[in-house]
Amino acid sequence: MTQSQHLAIHELEASQPDRAKVDAWMAGRRFPIVEGGRVTFVFRGDAEGVTLRHWVYGLESNSALQRIQNTDLWYLVLEVPPGSRVEYKLEIHKHGHSQWIEDPLNPHRARDPFGANSVLQGVGYEVPEWTRPDPLARPGVLEPFAFHSKALGGVRHGHVYLPARFRRTRLYPLMIVHDGSDYLNYASMKTVLDNLIHRLEIPDMIVVFTDSPDRLREYANDERHAKFLTEELVPDLQKRLPLQDRPQSRCLMGASFGGVASLSTAWRYPGFYGRLLLQSGSFAFTDIGRRNRRGPLFDRVVEFVNAFRAEPTAISERVFLSCGVYESLIYENRSLVPLLDGTGMQVKLVEARDGHNWENWRDRLREGLSWLYPGPLMMIYE
Amino acid sequence: MSTPRPPRAIVLLGAQRFDPTLGAAAAELGLDGPIATITAGWQEREGEDSDLHEHLGKRTINLRLHRRADEIFRADPELHAAHRKKQERLRHKQDFYRIRLEHELDANHVIRQRKAPPEILAEEEAAAIGAIRLLDEYHLGQCAKVESEFDAAWRPFERDSIARHRHEIAEILRDTVALAIAGGHVATLLNRLRLFGVAELIDGQAVLAWSAGAMAISDRVVLFHDSPPQGPGASEVLDRGLGLCSGVVPLPHPETRLRLDDAERVALLARRFAPARCLAMPAGARITYREGRFGSPHRVLRLSIDGTRSPVQPTDDLLPEASS
Numbered sequence: 001m002t003q004s005q006h007l008a009i010h011e012l013e014a015s016q017p018d019r020a021k022v023d024a025w026m027a028g029r030r031f032p033i034v035e036g037g038r039v040t041f042v043f044r045g046d047a048e049g050v051t052l053r054h055w056v057y058g059l060e061s062n063s064a065l066q067r068i069q070n071t072d073l074w075y076l077v078l079e080v081p082p083g084s085r086v087e088y089k090l091e092i093h094k095h096g097h098s099q100w101i102e103d104p105l106n107p108h109r110a111r112d113p114f115g116a117n118s119v120l121q122g123v124g125y126e127v128p129e130w131t132r133p134d135p136l137a138r139p140g141v142l143e144p145f146a147f148h149s150k151a152l153g154g155v156r157h158g159h160v161y162l163p164a165r166f167r168r169t170r171l172y173p174l175m176i177v178h179d180g181s182d183y184l185n186y187a188s189m190k191t192v193l194d195n196l197i198h199r200l201e202i203p204d205m206i207v208v209f210t211d212s213p214d215r216l217r218e219y220a221n222d223e224r225h226a227k228f229l230t231e232e233l234v235p236d237l238q239k240r241l242p243l244q245d246r247p248q249s250r251c252l253m254g255a256s257f258g259g260v261a262s263l264s265t266a267w268r269y270p271g272f273y274g275r276l277l278l279q280s281g282s283f284a285f286t287d288i289g290r291r292n293r294r295g296p297l298f299d300r301v302v303e304f305v306n307a308f309r310a311e312p313t314a315i316s317e318r319v320f321l322s323c324g325v326y327e328s329l330i331y332e333n334r335s336l337v338p339l340l341d342g343t344g345m346q347v348k349l350v351e352a353r354d355g356h357n358w359e360n361w362r363d364r365l366r367e368g369l370s371w372l373y374p375g376p377l378m379m380i381y382e
Numbered sequence: 383m384s385t386p387r388p389p390r391a392i393v394l395l396g397a398q399r400f401d402p403t404l405g406a407a408a409a410e411l412g413l414d415g416p417i418a419t420i421t422a423g424w425q426e427r428e429g430e431d432s433d434l435h436e437h438l439g440k441r442t443i444n445l446r447l448h449r450r451a452d453e454i455f456r457a458d459p460e461l462h463a464a465h466r467k468k469q470e471r472l473r474h475k476q477d478f479y480r481i482r483l484e485h486e487l488d489a490n491h492v493i494r495q496r497k498a499p500p501e502i503l504a505e506e507e508a509a510a511i512g513a514i515r516l517l518d519e520y521h522l523g524q525c526a527k528v529e530s531e532f533d534a535a536w537r538p539f540e541r542d543s544i545a546r547h548r549h550e551i552a553e554i555l556r557d558t559v560a561l562a563i564a565g566g567h568v569a570t571l572l573n574r575l576r577l578f579g580v581a582e583l584i585d586g587q588a589v590l591a592w593s594a595g596a597m598a599i600s601d602r603v604v605l606f607h608d609s610p611p612q613g614p615g616a617s618e619v620l621d622r623g624l625g626l627c628s629g630v631v632p633l634p635h636p637e638t639r640l641r642l643d644d645a646e647r648v649a650l651l652a653r654r655f656a657p658a659r660c661l662a663m664p665a666g667a668r669i670t671y672r673e674g675r676f677g678s679p680h681r682v683l684r685l686s687i688d689g690t691r692s693p694v695q696p697t698d699d700l701l702p703e704a705s706s
Contacts, residue, residue: 196611248477346481367611367613370610370611371613374610378606378607378610378618379568379569379570380565380566380567380594381397381565381594381597381634381635382566382594
């Protein structure tokens with residue numbers, strides 16, 4: 001569709017609609033309206049103003065919808081590239097107040113620890129079928145655990161995933177996931193593991209989902225966290241579970257600050273973790289000066305990333321990174337790739353037209369997990 | 383002890399899961415009598431062979447190589463540890479081979495996209511393929527070295543734990559007219575076939591092998607998938623096969639594993655493994671090997687170095703591909 005082509009909303013507007021016409025026009029439509037590369041956001045209701053709020057870095061995040069004269073229908077047209085997935089809310093201005101709401105006309109929602117957002121699915125985007133429960137995939141089990149950490153001086157909770165065909169006589173790779181409960185709740189990770197194992201795309205593996213009560217501190221290059229994982233948790237797991245005891249079979253994984261925790265832990269224990277899966281890692285750094293533009297929360301992250309960038313070494317074997325092009329962190333993640341690559345580690349970066357959110361991280365799991373741990377698919381010819 | 387006779391005929395087949403043709407192939411060979419089966423590629427599910435037993439007229443005897451191997455490893459922990467160590471070495475070798483292979487394949491892909499005088503391009507492409515072929519051969523050589531070192535150090539056939547089972551297997555085979563080798567996990571299957579020296583125990587029986595079974599009895603096992611989830615697939619050699627039928631690379635499940643419309647990928651496979659012929663074997667495919675020659679093809683596709691594929695005809699002699 002070209003810029004000059006009329007969109008459905010323009011045709012409606014040109015017809016100088018009344019309420020009945022708007023009713024008829026809306027009946028049976030899906031919202032937002034996706035017409036090729038252009039998307040029309042629509043709100044209908046009593047308001048003094050409506051604003052689109054989204055999390056696309058680099059795009060005006062405070063765009064006003066306009067009202068069609070003599071109606072209560074508001075709209076905004078944006079150009080959205082194919083394959084995009086954008087989380088958004090509508091801000092409704094009324095009586096001097098404003099309220100952020102999910103789009104009442106859009107059934108697609110994404111949940112996260114802060115609530116939910118509406119989801120725009122651009123042309124060509126589909127929720128991957130491997131993220132949905134497959135009745136043919138035998139489910140693994142999740143077992144809760146509590147671990148008293150001396151390094152952290154307290155109890156840490158989480159879940160251990162055992163694959164459906166778990167046997168004590170077999171040895172399994174181990175993956176440790178930061179923000180584990182969020183990955184389970186918002187990125188469907190148990191379902192994804194069940195499905196990918198069932199499809200032979202990844203091997204049977206044991207996955208430990210860990211949580212932190214203070215992630216912004218513990219995940220920001222905290223020596224105690226690294227010690228907890230490497231000197232306490234892994235040895236304990238090694239005693240209790242049939243794990244392959246080699247670097248290639250140990251993976252750290254995380255998103256955002258969880259990505260920082262994964263990379264910095266591997267940096268503190270070089271060669272121990274042979275696989276890293278880093279999603280939208282908050283790898284803030286400064287090229288010149290010490291002030292970072294992201295604020296004091298990032299000070300210790302910057303300290304670590306600057307140190308790593310100054311002397312990059314092969315701390316792992318294979319590193320998979322993913323990042324959304326609609327998040328500001330794409331800059332940091334892209335710039336990390338040649339650096340990691342130059343050390344001799346095998347590196348893969350996958351970019352997506354998406355933002356800093358759990359469903360972006362969910363959608364990249366298949367490629368990441370199967371690249372780090374190819375399953376027996378290449379071996380099985382029934 | 384007399385020298386074992388080679389198989390009287392070998393039939394390679396496509397997948398048997400949904401529309402089995404094994405029974406028809408056995409009938410065509412006039413096989414009248416018990417048939418030994420190997421389902422070790424099914425691993426722990428080795429014993430779940432009732433469908434196969436039914437399909438072959440309830441005259442099968444499963445050699446249970448997977449279970450036997452488990453018994454041996456339990457009874458002979460020293461051998462088990464050494465075997466594990468050998469497998470670990472092979473895994474390392476495969477990892478390093480894969481690292482180098484990915485770079486060689488990337489180089490080949492880049493060269494193919496370049497614009498240059500045709501004669502230079504042809505030379506460089508041939509050199510790129512040559513480098514991949516050399517790497518494949520090197521890796522096969524490394525696998526052979528690991529295996530022969532293990533054999534020399536441990537002489538597995540002379541150990542009581544294995545000798546007893548080999549004797550039992552030979553006894554079973556003596557009363558059979560054929561050996562049917564099912565698919566499954568090709569590395570496990572090959573490993574068990576080698577552990578018991580099954581190739582040396584065949585004495586004139588016909589061999590029917592499908593999917594991973596067909597791969598395991600060829601000269602070399604080629605792992606392949608053009609669209610795996612982790613990105614563009616790179617075919618890789620796993621190891622030498624038993625070499626019961628020479629000169630072909632069986633490629634089962636082409637319907638789901640090969641992009642046969644992609645001329646570049648087809649040509650690369652064909653050139654890489656020439657002079658062996660790459661044979662795509664969809665479900666229902668069948669081809670017979672007797673006295674060093676292939677015949678009676680049915681639904682088998684031959685991949686050619688020009689990137690095309692064509693059905694193998696009964697009159698085709700399946701001459702070797704010219705190396706590039």
